[in-house]
Amino acid sequence: MSMDFTDQRLSYEKGQLDQQSVPASPFELLNAWMNEAIGAQVSEPYAMSLATCGADSKPSVRIVLLREITDTGIVFYTNYESAKGQDIAENPNAEALFFWHQLERQIRISGSIDKIDANKSAAYFQKRPHDSQVGAWVSQPQSGEVANRTVMEQTFAQLQADYPTDSPVPTPEFWGGYEITVNEIEFWQGRANRMHDRIIYSLDKSGSDGMANWTTKRLLP
Numbered sequence: 001m002s003m004d005f006t007d008q009r010l011s012y013e014k015g016q017l018d019q020q021s022v023p024a025s026p027f028e029l030l031n032a033w034m035n036e037a038i039g040a041q042v043s044e045p046y047a048m049s050l051a052t053c054g055a056d057s058k059p060s061v062r063i064v065l066l067r068e069i070t071d072t073g074i075v076f077y078t079n080y081e082s083a084k085g086q087d088i089a090e091n092p093n094a095e096a097l098f099f100w101h102q103l104e105r106q107i108r109i110s111g112s113i114d115k116i117d118a119n120k121s122a123a124y125f126q127k128r129p130h131d132s133q134v135g136a137w138v139s140q141p142q143s144g145e146v147a148n149r150t151v152m153e154q155t156f157a158q159l160q161a162d163y164p165t166d167s168p169v170p171t172p173e174f175w176g177g178y179e180i181t182v183n184e185i186e187f188w189q190g191r192a193n194r195m196h197d198r199i200i201y202s203l204d205k206s207g208s209d210g211m212a213n214w215t216t217k218r219l220l221p
C-alpha cells in the first residue's frame with residue numbers, strides 16, 4: 001500500500017542563525033544548543049543518528065546516545081564487535097546527526113572515530129545500572145543473530161544469577177566508548193519558505209599558535 005506525504009509541510013519559524021554572531025568555537029554553540037534542547041524538554045536530546053561506512057562502501061545508520069561533549073569531540077558507548085564497530089575498524093570516518101523538531105534544529109557532526117581510553121570506558125560501565133551491565137554481556141556479539149528472545153532471556157537470567165545485584169559485573173573487553181574527533185559541524189536552523197540558516201564550522205589547525213582554529217561558512221539551504 002503506498003502513502004503520499006506531498007501535501008504535508010510545516011513552516012519553520014522558531015529561530016535564526018547569523019554567521020556574524022556565532023561563537024568562534026563550535027563547541028560553545030553545540031553546548032548552548034544542547035542546553036536549550038534540554039531546557040525545551042526535547043525527549044532524549046542526546047540521541048543521535050550515527051552513520052558509518054565499512055570497506056564494503058555501504059553506509060549504515062543507527063541511533064546511539066551521546067554521553068559526553070569533550071573539548072575535541074563527542075563520545076558514545078557501544079559494543080566494539082558490533083556491525084558499527086566493524087565499520088569503524090575498517091573506516092574511521094563517521095557522521096553524527098541530531099534533529100530536534102521542537103526547536104527546528106539539526107546538527108551534523110563529522111570527523112574520525114577512535115576508541116577512548118579503556119579505563120574511562122570501565123569507569124562509565126561501572127556507573128551504569130547493574131542490569132544494563134548484565135545486558136551488555138548478553139549482547140555479544142551485538143548485531144549477531146540470535147535464535148529467539150528466549151535464548152536472550154535465559155542468558156540474561158544466568159548472568160543475573162552469576163552476578164547478583166550486590167556483586168560487581170566485570171567490564172567487557174568488547175565494550176567501550178568511541179570519540180568522534182570533530183572536523184566539521186553544521187548547525188541548521190529552520191526558517192520560513194525553505195530559506196533555512198546553515199552555518200558550517202571547519203577545523204583549520206594552521207593557526208600560528210598551534211591552537212585549533214575554526215572557520216565558518218554559510219551554506220545555501
Ligand SMILES: Cc1cc2nc3c(=O)[nH]c(=O)nc-3n(C[C@H](O)[C@H](O)[C@H](O)COP(=O)(O)O)c2cc1C
Nearest residue numbers: 047060062063064065077078079082083084085143
Ligand atoms: C534511543 C536509542 C538509543 C540507543 N543507544 C545506543 C547506544 O548508546 N549504544 C549502542 O550501541 N546502541 C544504541 N542503540 C541501539 C542502536 O541503534 C543499534 O540498534 C545497535 O547499536 C546495533 O547497531 P549496529 O548493528 O549498527 O552496530 C540505541 C537505540 C535507540 C533507539
